[in-house]
Amino acid sequence: MCDDLIYKPQFSSQDVEILQQQTLYRGFVQVESVTLRHRLFATRQFSANIHREIVRRREAAGVFVHDPHLKKFLLIEQFRAGAMNLADTPWQLEIIAGLIDAGEDAETCLKREALEEAGCHIEQLQFVSRYHPSTGASDEIFNFYVATADLSHCGGIHGEVSENEDIKVHLFDYEQLEALCQQGYFRNAPLIIAMQWFQLFLIQHEKT
Structure with a gap:
């Protein structure tokens, strides 16, 4: 590891004290009430007691899939309850994603989700970030x-009926990326981060 670090955290998890913890709700997600205190930047002394509510979720994974031969990329669209208050539409464009099951790693999860959500077979996955x-x-x-994949046969409506999924597959040309960005329908963090990665990918490949 480089000795000349640009940034190094001043504190660690050892500088947080959990005083009280209580589960308020347990369902698809879990909500906990936590009372804690942590050290302060200026004095390194502990803060006053702080009360927070934390939503606990299983670890998730997502994959952006494109086809360098057809010069197309794949996005999915589905209804999201968390977007119901948007004025125009609660249906979201997204990358393929899902929760990682017990005993499963992220890559296995994504290969399963790609088939379930898009009928898409992916093999080689490139890790980008966590x-x-x-x-x-x-x-x-x-x-x-x-991931790259053969998208020539991908499309249609997919999703697990038992999970009430109703997912539409969209294929876009590489050259449509800029216009899609300007339309304003990239509204969730995984998709926005994926599109930023893709823009850098296209810029780098224009130079080669």
Whole structure:
């Protein structure tokens, strides 16, 4: 590891004290009430007691799939309850994604989800990043991958009926990316991050 680090955290998890923890709800997600205190930047002393509610979710993974031969990329569209308050539509364009099952790794999860959500076979996955979508109130971790695939036979409506999924597959040309960005329908973090990766990918390949 490089000794000349640009940034190094001042504190670690050892600088947080959990004083009380209670499960408020347990369902598809789990909600916990936590009382804690943590060290302060200026004094390194502990703060006053802080009360927070945390949504706990299983780790998730997502994959952006494109076809360099056809110069097309794949997105899916489905209804999302969390977007119901949007004025125009609660249906979201997304990358293929899902929760990682017990005993499953991220790549196995994504190969399964690609078949379920898009009828798409993917083999080689490239890991890009692992991040928290919203640390203010959730402990969810999202693993982002990229994959290439033959998209010549992908399309239609997919999803697991037992999970009430109704998913439409969209194929777009590489050259449509900029116009899609300008339309304003990229509205969730995994998709926006994937599109930023893809823009860099296209720029790099224009130079070669």
